[in-house]
Amino acid sequence: xxxxxxxxxxxxxxxxxxxxxxxxxxxxxxxxxxxxxxxxxxxxxxxxxxxxxxxxxxxxxxxxxxxxxxxxxxxxxxxxxxxxxxxxxxxxxxxxxxxxxxxxxxxxxxxxxxxxxxxxxxxxxxxxxxxxxxxxxxxxxxxxxxxxxxxxxxxxxxxxxxxxxxxxxxxxxxxxxxxxxxxxxxxxxxxxxxxxxxxxxxxxxxxxxxxxxxxxxxxxxxxxxxxxxxxxxxxxxxxxxxxxxxxxxxxxxxxxxxxxxxxxxxxxxxxxxxxxxxxxxxxxxxxxxxxxxxxxxxxxxxxxxxxxxxxxxxxxxxxxxxxxxxxxxxxxxxxxxxxxxxxxxxxxxxxxxxxxxxxxxxxxxxxxxxxxxx
Ligand SMILES: *Cc1c(COP(=O)(O)O)cnc(C)c1O
Numbered sequence: 001x002x003x004x005x006x007x008x009x010x011x012x013x014x015x016x017x018x019x020x021x022x023x024x025x026x027x028x029x030x031x032x033x034x035x036x037x038x039x040x041x042x043x044x045x046x047x048x049x050x051x052x053x054x055x056x057x058x059x060x061x062x063x064x065x066x067x068x069x070x071x072x073x074x075x076x077x078x079x080x081x082x083x084x085x086x087x088x089x090x091x092x093x094x095x096x097x098x099x100x101x102x103x104x105x106x107x108x109x110x111x112x113x114x115x116x117x118x119x120x121x122x123x124x125x126x127x128x129x130x131x132x133x134x135x136x137x138x139x140x141x142x143x144x145x146x147x148x149x150x151x152x153x154x155x156x157x158x159x160x161x162x163x164x165x166x167x168x169x170x171x172x173x174x175x176x177x178x179x180x181x182x183x184x185x186x187x188x189x190x191x192x193x194x195x196x197x198x199x200x201x202x203x204x205x206x207x208x209x210x211x212x213x214x215x216x217x218x219x220x221x222x223x224x225x226x227x228x229x230x231x232x233x234x235x236x237x238x239x240x241x242x243x244x245x246x247x248x249x250x251x252x253x254x255x256x257x258x259x260x261x262x263x264x265x266x267x268x269x270x271x272x273x274x275x276x277x278x279x280x281x282x283x284x285x286x287x288x289x290x291x292x293x294x295x296x297x298x299x300x301x302x303x304x305x306x307x308x309x310x311x312x313x314x315x316x317x318x319x320x321x322x323x324x325x326x327x328x329x330x331x332x333x334x335x336x337x338x339x340x341x342x343x344x345x346x347x348x349x350x351x352x353x354x355x356x357x358x359x360x361x362x363x364x365x366x367x368x369x370x371x372x373x374x
Contacts, residue, residue, distance in 0.1 A: 076095055080102070
């Protein structure tokens with residue numbers, strides 16, 4: 001069998017048709033009509049009033065942090081174990097990420113640790129839903145309310161997921177999405193900020209476009225960036241969004257298949273299929289090596305690659321990032337569960353184009369490789 005890539009998106013709906021419309025009409029820039037339409041469809045799908053499409057999920061976090069007013073000295077509480085986009089959005093503005101460890105079972109931030117990290121400098125909490133299960137939002141919402149903090153929700157991996165029946169992307173002051181090709185809805189590169197707050201929405205629109213002054217063009221009172229999203233991206237996004245339910249169903253089938261075919265393999269921890277508040281959506285199918293396995297995720301991903309299986313290791317914690325260490329940002333801090341996941345976690349092919357034959361081959365190879373290293 002050919003090499004099985006870690007992710008292959010599915011683009012066989014109306015993507016081509018809508019893209020041709022862009023070409024035929026000449027609308028390819030961020031001024032094109034699909035952008036607004038995609039913003040409306042996407043935001044209403046998560047019960048939000050406003051959607052502001054931006055160039056990627058990292059840009060969405062940057063816009064969100066700037067929009068809520070994070071500046072020099074402000075602290076933002078977030079998980080240690082996440083993608084660097086989360087920390088970068090804060091450090092770029094001169095703010096400080098304040099980290100909490102992960103829950104070893106759900107792999108999400110330990111919400112019990114948030115409260116003791118709150119200081120007079122804390123301005124916001126960034127809740128990041130990881131790998132398919134949402135963060136325990138009730139506790140986060142209560143803390144944000146009690147301490148009068150802004151709440152930003154990174155829902156990049158959560159298209160179509162709910163928390164206690166409410167869509168992810170509908171919590172807190174502002175939520176962000178990514179449309180990178182390994183997310184459930186892709187536009188190649190892309191992202192979106194969604195909110196119910198009109199003032200925040202207007203602010204995001206200005207931040208997306210170089211902070212042009214509203215009265216005179218080419219005059220600027222502040223700096224942001226060019227985070228614009230094109231009509232071409234929106235064309236793909238609209239076609240993808242039409243199939244979201246089907247995509248979520250497929251992801252859950254992939255998750256179910258792998259769980260049924262790997263549950264008895266010794267030495268590995270599989271994703272939690274469900275919690276009290278959500279069924280796993282399996283953004284990707286993660287696997288964590290048990291303590292007794294004398295092997296790192298880097299080693300096992302190399303072994304699997306040599307047998308034709310594409311994988312990725314899990315994220316690397318913020319307090320262990322060389323760039324932040326150099327700045328002395330998290331000196332002496334330890335987050336044991338996050339450190340463990342970063343060294344022992346990886347994910348196997350989970351893209352929407354995955355076939356049953358491929359899934360069978362992946363499961364069989366994981367089983368074989370585990371038997372060899374145990
Ligand atoms: C993918 C992802 C991002 C970044 O999105 P990009 O579009 O790749 O910039 C941010 N946060 C999380 C949790 C993600 O999974």
